[in-house]
Structure formats: structure tokens, C-alpha cells
Amino acid sequence: MGLDEQLNRIRSKLKHVQEKNPQGRDPRELVLQPPLTLSQVEQFESKHGITLPEDFRRFVLEVGSSGFGPAYGLETLDRWFCEADAPDGIQKPAIVQPDLQAEHWWEDFGVDEDERYQGTLYIATHGCTYEILLVLNGPHRGRVVYVDLDEYTRPFFPENQSFVSWYERWLDENLWGYDLDWFGYTVPGTEADLLRMASSAAFPVQRRCDAILSLWRLPSLRSETVQFLVDGLSETEEVALASIQILKNLVRNLVNHFLLPVLSDQRPGVRQEAFSKIIWANKPPGPYTLERRALVTDPATPQQSLDLLQFLKDHLQDPDGKVAATAVTALADLDQPLYSFQELRQSPHPEVRAVYLDQLGHQALQEPYTTDEQQHMWEWMLAGLEDPDAQVRNKAVSGLKTFTHQVDDPEHPPLKEVWRSTSIQRLHEGFTTEPDVEVRKTILFVARYAFDLSGAQTIFLMAAQQPDLATRQAVLSEIDEAFRNGGAKPSDGFRKEPTIHQVLDLLSQGDVVVPEEQALTLQARKLRKRCF
Structure with missing residues (x-):
């Protein structure tokens, strides 16, 4: 040519x-x-x-x-x-x-x-x-x-x-009506070209999957392409996952019909992907109402449908922790109160325990919970600090922010002082013994929002004296964020805090010769010079 x-x-x-x-x-x-x-x-x-x-x-x-x-x-x-x-x-x-x-x-x-x-x-x-x-x-x-x-x-x-x-x-x-926002990033060709490549065993599996995933840019799919994708659900795991993605994007009105049977698949990754895509396709665009209950399995017979909420609740005890965790998040997205599912705190799956505490933390001070129920949820967050799994402890710490930071909003009820003080006391006690650096970072984040309590200030000082570099970098980042956006105090209030001066002084005394320490020390000095 x-x-x-x-x-x-x-x-x-x-x-x-x-x-x-x-x-x-x-x-x-x-x-x-x-x-x-x-x-x-x-x-x-x-x-x-x-x-x-x-x-x-x-x-x-x-x-x-x-x-x-x-x-x-x-x-x-x-x-x-x-x-x-x-x-x-x-x-x-x-x-x-x-x-x-x-x-x-x-x-x-x-x-x-x-x-x-x-x-x-x-x-x-x-x-x-x-x-x-x-x-x-x-x-x-x-x-x-x-x-x-x-x-x-x-x-x-x-x-x-x-x-x-x-x-x-x-x-x-x-001319073919493709979505041009991602032009050049996918496999070139017409729908027929992509289908031939995707269905040919002459190509490596990854190339076949790339061809399948390139179908998302088409405005619609022919019936033979849809059938290929449905058949692909039973192929190798890579092909099945790619097929699920395209069926979700381009055949949304038939997602339930095609993907509900995949929930019986024995491959965890395929089953998890199918479940998450069913949720994506069926979440109402606004607050949940009775009119939006139907999870239609076949558009031809809409009267044969499942109840979306019941479908999610049925999967809260799913043997696959990732599926159960997805169900918890979906219920929260539908504004469903999670307090009544407190058995999830004892789930054998750490991802379920973590996401439950995370979502409960967001809901804790909102209606329709009573003060007694909020008290229980606060106690559950404290109990989560002792969980053997770091991701659960991390979400428990994050959830305590709800109980330590008083939002300046008349619609939010005042916090009990015992919630604030006890939460910070527990975080203070556990900071130096917490083995996971990500959990320590989250403790510092929560402490910034409770910095008007002496225990939270002490946590900042403790962090600045930790031997590991990651923790000291985390406290410097929280100070920088405090100067920008505040926390328990407005940003100007943090600049006047003696404790903040002490922390920056400690961080500025690092060894500028050791490469690992140099960046932190210079950054601390620069921040101190800029803000004081």
C-alpha cells in the first residue's frame, strides 16, 4: 500500500x-x-x-x-x-x-x-x-x-x-461512531475485526482480552458479539473477566439476565466481578424508594424480578468475603442503616469486618440512630482497635474520627465528651505499639481532628520521635494539611500551637547527610520557614 x-x-x-x-x-x-x-x-x-x-x-x-x-x-x-x-x-x-x-x-x-x-x-x-x-x-x-x-x-x-x-x-x-475520548489506547479495528481476534485461539490470551475490552468504545454491539461475550463467561478467567466488563458497559439492560447465573461460578475472581457489576448496574441513581426495588432478571418478563435489598442482604453472609464486603458497601450506598447487621463485626472475613466499621463510622451520628445505638457503635470502634487484622484496625481508627470531631453544624448533635476523650486516650495508648504504619498514619489523621485535646497533641509529639521514617513523614504531612485546611482548629490556629512548633523543631533536626532522612529534614525546615 x-x-x-x-x-x-x-x-x-x-x-x-x-x-x-x-x-x-x-x-x-x-x-x-x-x-x-x-x-x-x-x-x-x-x-x-x-x-x-x-x-x-x-x-x-x-x-x-x-x-x-x-x-x-x-x-x-x-x-x-x-x-x-x-x-x-x-x-x-x-x-x-x-x-x-x-x-x-x-x-x-x-x-x-x-x-x-x-x-x-x-x-x-x-x-x-x-x-x-x-x-x-x-x-x-x-x-x-x-x-x-x-x-x-x-x-x-x-x-x-x-x-x-x-x-x-x-x-x-x-465514521463508525466510536467513543473518541480514548482514541489510540485500544486495539484498532472494526467490530468484526475485534471479534475475530477475540475468538481466535491463534492469539495469546492477553491479546484476545485486549480485543474484547476494546469493544467498549463501540456505540452498540451486534447480536453475535453479545453471544460471544456470553459464551466467554465460561472461558478462561481472563476472558470471562473481560466479557463481564463489556456486558456491563454496553448491554446494561441485560446485565442481570447474563450475570446472575455467573454467581454460581466456582472461580472467586469471576464471581466477585459479576456480583460487583450487578450492583453497579442496579443501584438507583437517587435515594432508595419502593418503586426502585425490582432487580429485573429479564426485560421481557419484568414481573419476574428480585428485590434488590433482599438480594444484597442475602449476600452479607456470603462465603466469599469480597462478595459480602461489596454487599455491605452497596447497602450503605442505598442509605440503609447498618446497625442491625452487627453480626458482621464477627465475620470470619477481615475485609467484611473492615468495611462494616468503615460504613458504620459514616452513619454513626446520622438519623435514625438513637443515642444508645450510637454508644454501641462507638464501643464497637474501640473493640475494633484490638482486631488482629491491620485493615480492620485501620477502619476502626478512621471510624473514631466521627466520635472525636465536633462538626460545626446545628443538625449534628453534640458529641459526648467521654467519646472524645476516651477515643483519643485509646489511640494515644496504642500508637507506639501499633505495628502497622498505615494504621499509625490514620491515627495521626484522627488526632488532627481532635487536636484541641492534649492526648491528640501528644500523639503528634510521639510520632515526631519515632525511629521509622514513614511515621515521621506522616506527621509532617498532617501538619502541612493542618496549615492548609485545618482540623480541630482553623489553619491559623494550628500555626499558633506550641506543640506544632515542637514537632517541626524535632523533624528539622534530622541528619541531612543520610539520603533517607535528608528529604524529610529539608521539607520540615522549609515548612517551618514558610509558616512561621
């Missing part, structure tokens, strides 16, 4: 998109600006010491220079740069490549962070710090790459091997 033929197809498909406008865009957005002149391109290449990839060069010379294209459209020639780019930045060897995993991947190539996208051209943007680049040299010359300048995600190369194939694919997916 020659480049001439490909450019002709692009012109034809571009015209079809402009005529049909399948995505319903503003017609003014469907325009490519006139091509560049040969003089403009040669001048750019000469100035920067580069030669543009042939297909991109001919595209901007023969089809269009900028405008209608993926994301926010193709950029103009005067913006063909990434970041601040030194004048010779785009002529340097490109180091970005597929499948980079390291957080600071550029260090493996001996370059600084601000040089990591050298040898590339900025051609479009997804917005914010998400940019689309064109590789100018090296083994990946001519390929498009998606990058995040903040590096929260690693560079991603769409499967297309050239700019024009990438742009033509985008026109195709416009």
Missing part, C-alpha cells in the same frame, strides 16, 4: 466525516487548515537541522497543516515543540520508546528530566499535561506517542506505525 493511496483515502474519508458529521460536532471544527508550502517546511527543517518523517511531511504539504484531528486537533507549525524545548531539542536523539516502566525512565538513558522528550515534535494535546508527540528519529521514527508531562502515566504508543495510519484510523472511528 503506497503513501499516495493512503493520502487519497484520507482525503475521501475526511470529506465523508465532514458531510455526515457522525459525532455531532460544530461544523467549524471539521476543517483542516490549508497545507503548508514547501518553502515553509524546508525552512523549518533547515532551521532545526531535521528532516520530518516522510508521511507527516507529505500530509502537511498535501492534505492540511493543522486543525481537525484527534484530541483538541492538530497543532500549527509555530507550536511544533514539546515543553520549553531548547533550539536544538528536536534534533537530539529520541529516547522515548514503548513499554517504559521505570518511574524516572529517562535516567536510564543518562538525560535530565527536561530533556526526556528530545527528538520529538509536539503535534496535538489531550489537555492539561497530556500531550501527543511525533518521534523524529531513531527506531521509532514517525510513530505517535502519548505522554504526560507530569509523569503520572508512562509514555504510550498507539499501535499504528505511522502518523498517517494513526490519522486515518481516527477518521475511520469517527
Whole structure:
């Protein structure tokens, strides 16, 4: 297939998109600006010491220079740069490549962070710090790459091997009615292409799953595709999980019909995924009402339905802890009081005990609970501090925030002082002996919201003197958050607290020679200087 033929197809498909406008865009957005002149391109290449990839060069010379294209459209020639780019930045060897995993991947190539996208051209943007680049040299010359300048995600190369194939694919997916928000991130092809790949044993399982998951961008599915997904529920676990995901996304009115039978599957992961997707598809959009009770198993016979609440309650004692925990969360999302399910505190599954205390903590001071019931829930939180499982202890600590922080809202009843003082006393007593650093972090979080109690202040001081770095980092983070957003006191109140000064003094005295300590010490000194 020659480049001439490909450019002709692009012109034809571009015209079809402009005529049909399948995505319903503003017609003014469907325009490519006139091509560049040969003089403009040669001048750019000469100035920067580069030669543009042939297909991109001919595209901007023969089809269009900028405008209608993926994301926010193709950029103009005067913006063909990434970041601040030194004048010779785009002529340097490109180091970005597929499948980079390291957080600071550029260090493996001996370059600084601000040089990591050298040898590339900025051609479009997804917005914010998400940019689309064109590789100018090296083994990946001519390929498009998606990058995040903040590096929260690693560079991603769409499967297309050239700019024009990438742009033509985008026109195709416009015409097919695909969701274009995630263009380039999925396997390319029509529904028939994806179905052939997904159903062929000639492809590795991961590739088959990728093809299945790519179906979510289609506007609808043909009946044979739906049947393939239903049959896929009995395939390998990877295929079954991918099939569940697409059935949930694109066949929502039939989710119950297809997935309820999967709850008898013997594979825990498949069963858990099916249960969570059934919940997702059936949660009412607003407060639970009697009119929204029906969990319809088949749209053809809506009278044959299950009661959603009873369905969830039936799974509270499920032998699979993850399923039971999902049921607890779903009941809470439906604003169902959880106090009456107190047997869940004794569940053999730590994830159930944890999520129960977590959700109960959110509900504790809300109606319709009586003071006696709230007293019981507070006692359950204290008992949870002794649980052998760290995740349960963590949620018990988090739940105690409800009983230590008086919300400035007339609709919230005043806290009993014994709840506040005893809660902080128990956290104070257990802080130094708590073996799990995540639990200690949560104790510090709760202590910030009870900082008007001397016990909470002492917890901060204890944390600053702990030998482990993670705990000291956690207390510094809580102080920073206190200065920003407050807690038991407004942010200005924390700045005046002698205890806070003491904590920062302790954290500022660390060893600046030991690398592990240096960052914490310097950060503490910087925070003290900035806020005092």
C-alpha cells in the first residue's frame, strides 16, 4: 500500500466525516487548515537541522497543516515543540520508546528530566499535561506517542506505525461512531475485526482480552458479539473477566439476565466481578424508594424480578468475603442503616469486618440512630482497635474520627465528651505499639481532628520521635494539611500551637547527610520557614 493511496483515502474519508458529521460536532471544527508550502517546511527543517518523517511531511504539504484531528486537533507549525524545548531539542536523539516502566525512565538513558522528550515534535494535546508527540528519529521514527508531562502515566504508543495510519484510523472511528475520548489506547479495528481476534485461539490470551475490552468504545454491539461475550463467561478467567466488563458497559439492560447465573461460578475472581457489576448496574441513581426495588432478571418478563435489598442482604453472609464486603458497601450506598447487621463485626472475613466499621463510622451520628445505638457503635470502634487484622484496625481508627470531631453544624448533635476523650486516650495508648504504619498514619489523621485535646497533641509529639521514617513523614504531612485546611482548629490556629512548633523543631533536626532522612529534614525546615 503506497503513501499516495493512503493520502487519497484520507482525503475521501475526511470529506465523508465532514458531510455526515457522525459525532455531532460544530461544523467549524471539521476543517483542516490549508497545507503548508514547501518553502515553509524546508525552512523549518533547515532551521532545526531535521528532516520530518516522510508521511507527516507529505500530509502537511498535501492534505492540511493543522486543525481537525484527534484530541483538541492538530497543532500549527509555530507550536511544533514539546515543553520549553531548547533550539536544538528536536534534533537530539529520541529516547522515548514503548513499554517504559521505570518511574524516572529517562535516567536510564543518562538525560535530565527536561530533556526526556528530545527528538520529538509536539503535534496535538489531550489537555492539561497530556500531550501527543511525533518521534523524529531513531527506531521509532514517525510513530505517535502519548505522554504526560507530569509523569503520572508512562509514555504510550498507539499501535499504528505511522502518523498517517494513526490519522486515518481516527477518521475511520469517527465514521463508525466510536467513543473518541480514548482514541489510540485500544486495539484498532472494526467490530468484526475485534471479534475475530477475540475468538481466535491463534492469539495469546492477553491479546484476545485486549480485543474484547476494546469493544467498549463501540456505540452498540451486534447480536453475535453479545453471544460471544456470553459464551466467554465460561472461558478462561481472563476472558470471562473481560466479557463481564463489556456486558456491563454496553448491554446494561441485560446485565442481570447474563450475570446472575455467573454467581454460581466456582472461580472467586469471576464471581466477585459479576456480583460487583450487578450492583453497579442496579443501584438507583437517587435515594432508595419502593418503586426502585425490582432487580429485573429479564426485560421481557419484568414481573419476574428480585428485590434488590433482599438480594444484597442475602449476600452479607456470603462465603466469599469480597462478595459480602461489596454487599455491605452497596447497602450503605442505598442509605440503609447498618446497625442491625452487627453480626458482621464477627465475620470470619477481615475485609467484611473492615468495611462494616468503615460504613458504620459514616452513619454513626446520622438519623435514625438513637443515642444508645450510637454508644454501641462507638464501643464497637474501640473493640475494633484490638482486631488482629491491620485493615480492620485501620477502619476502626478512621471510624473514631466521627466520635472525636465536633462538626460545626446545628443538625449534628453534640458529641459526648467521654467519646472524645476516651477515643483519643485509646489511640494515644496504642500508637507506639501499633505495628502497622498505615494504621499509625490514620491515627495521626484522627488526632488532627481532635487536636484541641492534649492526648491528640501528644500523639503528634510521639510520632515526631519515632525511629521509622514513614511515621515521621506522616506527621509532617498532617501538619502541612493542618496549615492548609485545618482540623480541630482553623489553619491559623494550628500555626499558633506550641506543640506544632515542637514537632517541626524535632523533624528539622534530622541528619541531612543520610539520603533517607535528608528529604524529610529539608521539607520540615522549609515548612517551618514558610509558616512561621
